[in-house]
Amino acid sequence: MGEHVIKLPDVGEGVAEAELVEWEVKVGDQVLEDQVLAAVMTDKATVEIPAPRDGKVIWLGAEIGDIIAVGSPIVRMEVEGQGNVKPGEELPAEENEPAAEARDGPESPSEPQSPGEAARAKEGAPSDKADFAEPEAARPSPKPAGTGGGASTSTAPQESGTKPAGSGSAAAAADTGLPRAIGEKPLASPAVRRRAQDGGIDLRRVAGSGPAGRITNDDLDTFIAAGGAPAATGGSVRARDMSVEEIKVVGLRRKIAEKMSTSKSRIPHITYVDEVDVTALEDLRAKLNREKSGSKPKLTLLPFLMRAMARAIAEQPQMNSLYDDEAGIVRRYGGMNMGVAAQTDKGLVVPVVRHVEALSIWDCAGELNRLADAAKNGTASREELTGATITITSLGAMGGIVTTPVINHPEVAIVGVNKMRVMPVWQDGQFVPRKMMNLSSSFDHRVIDGWDAAVFIQRIKGLLEAPASIFIED
Amino acid sequence: MTDHSCKLLVIGAGPGGYIAAIRAGQLGIDTIIVERAAPGGTCLNIGCIPSKALIHAAEEFEKARAFADGNPLGISAGAPKLDLSKTVAWKDGIVKTLTTGVSGLLKKAKVKRIEGTAKFLDGKTVRVEGPDGPATIRAENVCIATGSQPVELPFLPFGGDVISSTEALSLSEPPKTLAVIGAGYIGLELGIAFAKLGSKVTIVEMADHVLPLYDKDLTKPVAKHMESLGIDVHLGARAKERVETGVTVETSDGETLTVEADKILVTVGRSPVTESWGREMLVLDMEGRFIRIDDECRTSMNGIFAIGDVTGEPMLAHRAMAQGEMVAEIVADHRRSWDKRAIPAVCFTDPEIVSVGLSPEEARAEGIEIETNLFPFAANGRALTMESSDGFVRAVARKDNHLLVGLQAVGKGVAELSAAFGLALEMGARLEDVAGTIHAHPTQGEAFQEAALRTLGHALHI
Numbered sequence: 031m032g033e034h035v036i037k038l039p040d041v042g043e044g045v046a047e048a049e050l051v052e053w054e055v056k057v058g059d060q061v062l063e064d065q066v067l068a069a070v071m072t073d074k075a076t077v078e079i080p081a082p083r084d085g086k087v088i089w090l091g092a093e094i095g096d097i098i099a100v101g102s103p104i105v106r107m108e109v110e111g112q113g114n115v116k117p118g119e120e121l122p123a124e125e126n127e128p129a130a131e132a133r134d135g136p137e138s139p140s141e142p143q144s145p146g147e148a149a150r151a152k153e154g155a156p157s158d159k160a161d162f163a164e165p166e167a168a169r170p171s172p173k174p175a176g177t178g179g180g181a182s183t184s185t186a187p188q189e190s191g192t193k194p195a196g197s198g199s200a201a202a203a204a205d206t207g208l209p210r211a212i213g214e215k216p217l218a219s220p221a222v223r224r225r226a227q228d229g230g231i232d233l234r235r236v237a238g239s240g241p242a243g244r245i246t247n248d249d250l251d252t253f254i255a256a257g258g259a260p261a262a263t264g265g266s267v268r269a270r271d272m273s274v275e276e277i278k279v280v281g282l283r284r285k286i287a288e289k290m291s292t293s294k295s296r297i298p299h300i301t302y303v304d305e306v307d308v309t310a311l312e313d314l315r316a317k318l319n320r321e322k323s324g325s326k327p328k329l330t331l332l333p334f335l336m337r338a339m340a341r342a343i344a345e346q347p348q349m350n351s352l353y354d355d356e357a358g359i360v361r362r363y364g365g366m367n368m369g370v371a372a373q374t375d376k377g378l379v380v381p382v383v384r385h386v387e388a389l390s391i392w393d394c395a396g397e398l399n400r401l402a403d404a405a406k407n408g409t410a411s412r413e414e415l416t417g418a419t420i421t422i423t424s425l426g427a428m429g430g431i432v433t434t435p436v437i438n439h440p441e442v443a444i445v446g447v448n449k450m451r452v453m454p455v456w457q458d459g460q461f462v463p464r465k466m467m468n469l470s471s472s473f474d475h476r477v478i479d480g481w482d483a484a485v486f487i488q489r490i491k492g493l494l495e496a497p498a499s500i501f502i503e504d
Numbered sequence: 505m506t507d508h509s510c511k512l513l514v515i516g517a518g519p520g521g522y523i524a525a526i527r528a529g530q531l532g533i534d535t536i537i538v539e540r541a542a543p544g545g546t547c548l549n550i551g552c553i554p555s556k557a558l559i560h561a562a563e564e565f566e567k568a569r570a571f572a573d574g575n576p577l578g579i580s581a582g583a584p585k586l587d588l589s590k591t592v593a594w595k596d597g598i599v600k601t602l603t604t605g606v607s608g609l610l611k612k613a614k615v616k617r618i619e620g621t622a623k624f625l626d627g628k629t630v631r632v633e634g635p636d637g638p639a640t641i642r643a644e645n646v647c648i649a650t651g652s653q654p655v656e657l658p659f660l661p662f663g664g665d666v667i668s669s670t671e672a673l674s675l676s677e678p679p680k681t682l683a684v685i686g687a688g689y690i691g692l693e694l695g696i697a698f699a700k701l702g703s704k705v706t707i708v709e710m711a712d713h714v715l716p717l718y719d720k721d722l723t724k725p726v727a728k729h730m731e732s733l734g735i736d737v738h739l740g741a742r743a744k745e746r747v748e749t750g751v752t753v754e755t756s757d758g759e760t761l762t763v764e765a766d767k768i769l770v771t772v773g774r775s776p777v778t779e780s781w782g783r784e785m786l787v788l789d790m791e792g793r794f795i796r797i798d799d800e801c802r803t804s805m806n807g808i809f810a811i812g813d814v815t816g817e818p819m820l821a822h823r824a825m826a827q828g829e830m831v832a833e834i835v836a837d838h839r840r841s842w843d844k845r846a847i848p849a850v851c852f853t854d855p856e857i858v859s860v861g862l863s864p865e866e867a868r869a870e871g872i873e874i875e876t877n878l879f880p881f882a883a884n885g886r887a888l889t890m891e892s893s894d895g896f897v898r899a900v901a902r903k904d905n906h907l908l909v910g911l912q913a914v915g916k917g918v919a920e921l922s923a924a925f926g927l928a929l930e931m932g933a934r935l936e937d938v939a940g941t942i943h944a945h946p947t948q949g950e951a952f953q954e955a956a957l958r959t960l961g962h963a964l965h966i
Contacts, residue, residue, distance in 0.1 A: 215845075217907065217932040227839045242905035244932045280806065 032113030034085060036105040038070065038098045047099045047255065050092045051076065055105075059087045067105055070098065085109035097255045218245040225250060230274070282376045293439040296355060300475040301434045302483045304491055308450055309465045311497045326392055331447070331467075332370065333394035335422065337500050338493035339445065340366050340386050343420070346486050350419045352440045353477050360442070360477055369418030369438055370398060372405045380438060381405045382418040391501075426450065426467075433470045442477055445490070446470040506639040508616070510536045512835050513630060513643035515622045515781060518545020520812030520824025521649030522606050527832035529613025536641055537615055538622040538632050543606040545651055546813075547821040549599055550670040555693055557595035558673055559852055562700035576891075586701060589676045624782030627805050631782075645807045645835050648795065649828065650781055652774040652813035659745055660685065666746065666768045669694060675767070678703045683751050683765035685743045687714040689851040691771035692726065696854050699733040706736040706763045708743050708753050715851060719863050721878075722914045725894040726853045733854075738763075776814040791816065799842040801831050809834075823847045846929040848922040855895050856918045860925040861910035864900050873903040875935075879954035881915045883966045886946040892916030897951040899935065899959045906934040906960070917948065924952055935960050 038048060048070035055067050061081045068079045085107035092098050107113075216233035218226070222245055226233045236253045238245035279287055308331070315329050322329075343350045343366055351362040366387045369380040381401035386394060404410035421438040424447040435446040448468035454461040469490065473483040493500050512528045514521045517539035525537040542549055568584035610617055618641070620634020630646065632639045654668040662668050672694050680703065684695040687709035699705040707714070707730075714730070714737060715723045730737060740756030750765035776794050789796040789804035794816040801809045809831045812824030826847075830840045851857040864876045878898035881887035887895075895915025901908050911925035928938060938956035943949045950965075957963045 219931045223843050227841065227843070230839055240932075241936070242902075242907045242932065242934050 032109050032111055033088070033115045034083065034107045034109045034113035035103045035115055036067070036079065036082065036107065037101050037103050039079070040100050047097050048077070050094055050096045050098055050104070053090060053094065055087050055090075057087055057090060061085060061087060061107070079104070081107070083107075083109055216245055217243055222247055222250055229254065230276075282379070286377050289439065290436055293436050297437050297439060298475045299434070299437060299472045300478070300480055300483060301470060301472045302480070302487055303432050303468055303470045304487055305466050305468050306491045306494050307455065307464050308467045308494060311494050312450075312465050314497045327395040327399050329391065329395050330398070331426070331450075332398055332422065332424065333391045334494065334497060334500060335445070335447065335490070336368055336383065336386050336389075336394045337391055338490050339368070339420070339422070341493055341500065342486055342489040344387070345489065346482065348478065348482065349443045349473075349486055351442055351477075352419060353442050353474055354440060355476070363419045365419070367417050367419045369421035369441075370401065371421060371423040372402055374406050374408070376408075379405045379410065379415060380418060380421060381410050381414050382416065384417070420444070422447065431468055435470060435472045437472050437474055442474040443483075443486070444472050445487075446472075506637065507642075508536060508618075508639060509642040510534045510616070511643070512536070512645045512647060512832070513538070513641050514647045514649055514828075515630065516545065516649035516651055516812075517543040517606070517610075517617070518649060518651045518812060518824065519547045519821040520651075520828040521545065521647065522610060522828075523825040524647050524649065524811060524828030524832045525615040526609050526613045527829045528835060529610070529615040531832060531836040533832065533836055535613075535615045536618060536643070537610065538618045538620060538630070538641070540619070540621045540634070542603045543610065543617070544599070544603045545649075546653075548602050548606065550673060552821055553602060554595050554599055554673045555669065555690075555697075556852060557598055558591065559693060559697045559854075561591045561594070562697035563854070565702075566700035586678070588678055588701065592674055592676070595673070622781055624785040627786055627808060645809065647801075647828070647831050647835075648781075648803070648808065648810040648814060649812045649824065650777040650814050651824075652776050652819050654770070655773045655775050657685065657743070657770055657772060660743060660751070660768060660770055662770065665766060666770060669769070669771060672698075672767075672769050679766040680704065681750065681764045681766050682706070682769060683708065683743075683763045683767070684769045684771060685751070686770065686772035687711075687737070687739075688717070688771060688773065689715060689853065689857075691769065692730075692853045693851065694769060694771070695735060696730060696733065699730070699735050700854075704734070704764075706738070706765065708738045708741050708751075708763065710740065710742055712739050714739070715853075715857070718851070718857060718859060719865060721896075721898070722857050722859065722863075722912055725855050725914050726851075726857065729854055729894065736763075743768075774813065774819055776816075776819075778814060800834055800840065801827050801842070818847055818849060820847060820849065844930070845932075846926060848926050850919045850922055852919060855892065855915045857912070857914045858918050858922045858925065859910070859912040860922060861908070861929045862900055863910055863912060864898075867900050867909050872909060874900055874909065875903050875906070875959050876900045877955065877959040877963075879951045879958050879963060879966065881948065881951055884946075884948060884951045884954075886948050886950070887915065889946070890916060890948075897921070897955040899938070899952075899955040901935045901956075901959055906936060908933050908935065908938070908956075911952070911955075913951070915948065915951075921949065921952060924949060 050068060051071045052069040053067075054065075054069070055061055061067065061084065063083045064080045066078045067081050067087075070077055070079065087105060088108050089106035091102065091104040091106075098104060216236065217238060218233055223233065225247070226236070231250070231253065233245055236245050236249055239249050240246045311331070311334055315331065315334065319329050347362045348360070350366050351360050353360045364387075365385050368383045368386050370383060371378060371380050381404065383389070383394060383397045383401065389397065401410065401414060404414060418438060418441065420441055421444045423433070423435045423444060425433060426447045426449050429449045431448055433446045433448060435444045437444045446469065448470055450465055450467040452463050453466040455464040455466065457464070469487055471483070471487055511534045512525075514525045514528075514535065514537040517525070517537050521537060521539070522543055522545075525535050528535040545551075547553060565584060565586055568581060571579045571581040572583045574580070607617070618632050618634060618639060619636065620632040620639070622630045622632050625631050625640075628642055628644070628646070630641045630643065632641060654662075654670070656662050660666050669690050678698055678701040682695070682698050682703040682705045684691045684705060684707045687707050691707065692714060695705045695707050709716070713720055713723055714727055727737070738753055738755055742754045744752040744754055744760065746768065747762055750763045751768050752760055752762050754760050778793065778795065786805055786808065788808070795803055795810040795814050797803055797810050797815045801811050801815070803810050811827035811831055813819040815827070826844060827842070830842065833840045846861040848858060848860040862870065862872075864874060867874045876899060878896040880896045882893040887893050892915055895913065895918065897913040897918075898911070899908060900910035908928055911928060913921050913925075935956045938953055939960055941953060943953040954963050954965055958966065
């Protein structure tokens with residue numbers, strides 16, 4: 031038994047590639063010599079590809095609609111006697127053999143990988159042609175239209191009647207694109223630009239083969255053929271999903287996006303994490319909840335944290351301020367308006383509990399409940415969503431041991447609560463189970479030094495670990 | 505009260521607005537356009553077109569005067585006379601033809617026109633007060649194309665003999681003496697035209713050269729020609745106040761003198777029309793005086809676009825038109841964004857100036873290493889045969905790959921070179937592309953090819 035590889039023959043004068051329009055066979059079919067296997071279409075004609083001999087189809091190298099470069103393997107057949115691939119032989123460069131890419135593409139052991147691609151990936155050459163960020167080496171399968179480029183220099187035996195796959199301008203252009211400097215506009219005629227816009231193609235990613243790196247219409251063809259066409263998949267592997275869904279970033283999402291980029295681009299964050307032993311606090315909280323009168327809200331951990339923060343802020347007022355970095359002014363607020371990040375169906379909102387310094391622990395809990403409901407129902411007023419001077423964010427319920435919270439610009443600090451969990455803690459010569467919880471907090475390092483940040487969190491930690499001290503008046 | 509609804513409402517039927525509406529109509533979008541005056545906006549009615557008509561008439565009149573005066577061409581003719589009211593009537597005829605044409609195009613594109621003044625009630629609703637009674641229009645998308653208006657000087661308010669470009673284009677006779685405050689392109693175009701029509705023109709400009717937005721190389725031939733037309737130019741000077749005989753001016757050396765003027769033409773710029781259409785009912789982010797837009801001409805409000813002069817510099821009709829076309833296509837769900845390389849700018853002074861892309865200074869300021877050179881019309885055969893040897897074509901290209909980044913010219917009739925310049929930049933032409941293109945002989949366009957050749961270091965005719 032041998033294996034016979036059928037490549038896309040030269041289907042016409044000057045044709046470098048063709049579109050697969052029909053499969054007449056499927057994997058496992060027995061075929062007879064001259065039986066039509068597939069039909070491909072060039073811009074000139076539709077051409078049928080016959081079986082060169084009897085055999086059994088074991089692999090189909092493309093899907094209907096794929097653009098296939100001349101010379102790319104499209105069918106592998108198991109044949110009587112010797113095929114055109116000797117078992118165990120080093121793979122001809124243009125052909126794809128599972129054995130070969132075990133070296134080149136460990137991520138996809140069962141999938142064929144074009145040596146051309148692998149070689150490029152190894153050289154670390156930038157690849158402009160794909161619309162996807164994944165590294166070339168990780169691509170699960172060859173792209174017939176473009177991949178021949180690397181192979182054209184190989185000494186692989188050519189099938190009679192086929193051209194080297196790299197002969198198309200296509201493959202060359204994909205590799206030769208001048209990298210454009212950051213911010214430099216891609217050079218292309220208005221017609222090419224329009225075609226790219228219509229096709230949703232970002233011309234910055236398209237290599238230009240023309241003078242001064244100009245992107246020609248052919249370059250765009252190449253790009254589309256290489257990056258746009260779904261790749262051939264070998265047998266039973268999963269197809270690559272090339273779909274792209276455009277989702278307009280609007281409304282609250284856009285607001286969030288703007289806020290976050292303002293914050294991250296303008297504020298040098300310093301993030302500080304420490305763990306807090308909340309065993310005592312949890313005991314107290316459980317007791318208070320157990321004994322509270324029915325009308326009072328259930329206490330979560332947040333009201334305690336808010337009150338602890340209120341005390342810590344009283345000692346470090348710089349934490350409760352807004353930094354107007356354009357005017358170069360930090361406004362320290364006496365009133366502590368604490369934003370509490372809340373996830374809603376539409377995205378993140380931050381309702382604000384006003385004047386925490388004047389609220390009792392029960393007041394805090396009541397306000398939190400009320401605002402959380404308002405935020406979820408979308409009934410929170412503008413007033414209730416603005417005016418924070420410091421923010422608390424809690425992903426506690428979800429788990430996660432550390433976060434790097436993003437400061438709610440122009441505030442200067444954000445305190446993040448991580449999941450509480452029971453941990454063995456070395457205490458008095460033995461391990462004891464303690465309820466531990468991390469606080470992950472970020473500060474605007476322009477106006478808050480790391481030392482002050484640490485002092486602040488340590489103070490909060492001290493208060494939470496000895497919860498009675500939260501309530502002791504000075 | 506009539507109620508309408510539509511997919512696209514365009515406010516303002518200037519060149520930006522009417523193009524947006526026509527294109528939208530072509531794409532099958534249900535479109536309404538509202539305009540309080542005749543279609544065509546400033547451009548067709550009181551701007552580009554009428555001023556060019558006046559400039560043309562002035563040029564013809566000046567030629568005729570030259571023929572009566574003795575000239576190297578050996579032509580002699582009788583002293584010409586001018587009936588400016590006839591000129592203005594002729595100009596009005598052209599305007600009428602064009603505005604009627606626009607109406608026809610709108611109709612052909614099945615755009616509904618509503619006459620009147622539009623006012624936003626909210627982001628989707630506009631109320632129109634017009635001769636056909638009030639109407640309310642609900643639109644999925646609104647395109648604001650309200651344009652711009654001449655800037656008024658507080659100490660020289662428009663009225664009486666203090667006029668804007670609008671009135672200057674409809675005078676019944678040329679003023680004996682004309683003071684032009686502001687030597688931007690509008691002031692110079694009209695000032696030069698009136699000088700040719702026989703007015704004694706004085707130009708007052710705060711900057712140290714005329715056409716302050718262009719470099720001195722480009723403006724020098726214009727300044728030179730103005731001198732030969734007998735135009736007085738006060739640079740570094742400020743107009744102060746209206747006096748009976750004209751206007752007082754504080755000159756660069758601090759002296760105050762009186763410029764005699766029957767009419768005072770104030771052309772100190774144009775400001776966007778951002779009031780009177782209910783902007784206060786919207787929450788539009790502004791950028792200085794202008795409405796802020798992104799590269800799809802979207803404002804900060806969903807479904808509200810803005811195009812043209814109201815969105816910023818350069819306040820040019822062709823920019824507005826390109827924006828209008830784009831907005832219509834975006835509303836029709838095409839993927840579009842502003843990707844133009846260059847917006848040509850032309851001064852119809854005498855000689856004309858055209859500039860596309862970056863000047864050498866601007867290119868350097870952007871940190872681009874450039875090669876630049878110019879080819880003078882004095883070495884161009886066609887220019888000599890037209891008595892227009894003043895001026896040049898200048899090419900500005902990147903040093904590393906010779907990509908053209910700017911093209912400028914000054915000279916007679918060079919406005920038409922804007923087509924070639926614009927195309928070269930949009931197509932991403934390099935110096936070699938222009939140098940390698942056969943330019944017909946004898947034309948002024950050859951200077952374009954020669955400028956490219958000279959920048960490459962091997963001009964043939966110099």
